[in-house]
Amino acid sequence: MPTALVTGATAGLGKAFTRALAEQGYDLVLVARSERDLKEHAxxxxxxxxxxxxxxxxxxxxxxxxxxxxxxVAAEPVVDLLVNNAGIGHDKPFLETGIQAQERLLNLNVRSVLRLTDAALREMTRRRSGTIVNVASVAGLGPTWLSSTYPASKAWIISFTEALAASQEVRSAGxxxxxxxxxxxxxxxxxxxxxxxxxPPPWLWLEADDVVRTALRDLRRGKVLSIPSFRYKATAWGLRHFPRSLSCRFAWDVSKPGH
Ligand SMILES: NC(=O)c1ccc[n+]([C@@H]2O[C@H](COP(=O)([O-])OP(=O)(O)OC[C@H]3O[C@@H](n4cnc5c(N)ncnc54)[C@H](OP(=O)(O)O)[C@@H]3O)[C@@H](O)[C@H]2O)c1
Structure with a gap:
């Protein structure tokens, strides 16, 4: 049986990944902070x-x-699929959030993805097989959430994943x-x-199981970026093609009173 390791496996998208992968017969390594939640879900x-x-x-x-x-990730039984999913956001404007909380966000959303990808790629390229899914966000495609460092952390994941996925080092190792x-x-x-x-209004909210189902389908189809639902494909197109100044005018600004 293949093995998948999922971070942030006890809630939301991570939990949905574990359910979908268990249905496909994967053995699972579940990672989160709460031991009690991990045990219950396992x-x-x-x-x-x-x-x-x-x-x-x-x-x-x-x-x-x-x-x-x-x-x-580097041990046995080998991890065939790594899902770097754990991530956090903040609701406060940049200066109110405080540098410690900002660094915590970067440590989880960026640094842990970097470190676990490094650990996994060393093993996977040596074995010449393996898959890594990094959970970013449509928010990472542009100035979507003003006065927040969250979109920048997700932009990093998108750019990082695209750059490695297309590289000789990763592709030639399968x-x-x-x-x-x-x-x-x-x-x-x-x-x-x-x-x-x-x-946003209710029609813009997605179900975690639907997001994961689409993600796993896109993975089978060989996509490098997976954007579930037509609504967010359209949003992504707008964020990529409209002038940044226009995107900024419609962006959510957490530093505005009563945002
Ligand atoms: N929900 C959305 O609208 C949305 C949209 C776009 C992208 N995303 C991204 O999707 C990913 C999953 O988010 P979600 O919405 O499923 O979040 P969630 O429901 O809040 O679940 C977060 C999971 O991460 C774990 N976690 C939190 N801090 C951690 C830490 N320091 N170390 C290890 N595990 C930690 C939590 O368990 P413990 O608290 O026990 O550690 C939990 O299992 C994130 O990267 C998020 O940025 C979410």
């Missing part, structure tokens, strides 16, 4: 799908957390990489960040 997956699960409690904002997960760019998705993300869910 037991459920084992009972429902008869797969093997391992839990790995780790805080991926820390060096120790990244090192522990990186060591598992390793696949894809960035997933979801739009607004019903998960715990907004509540955890203290972001109101009254915007």
């Amino acid at each position: 037991d459920l997956l084992q009972t429902d799908h008869g797969i093997k699960t391992e839990i790995l409690p780790a805080d991926l904002t820390t060096d120790e957390g990244c090192a522990a997960v990186g060591a598992r 390793v696949r990489m894809m960035a997933l760019l979801p739009g607004y998705t019903k998960t715990e993300f907004h509540q955890r960040a203290g972001i109101s869910t009254s915007f």
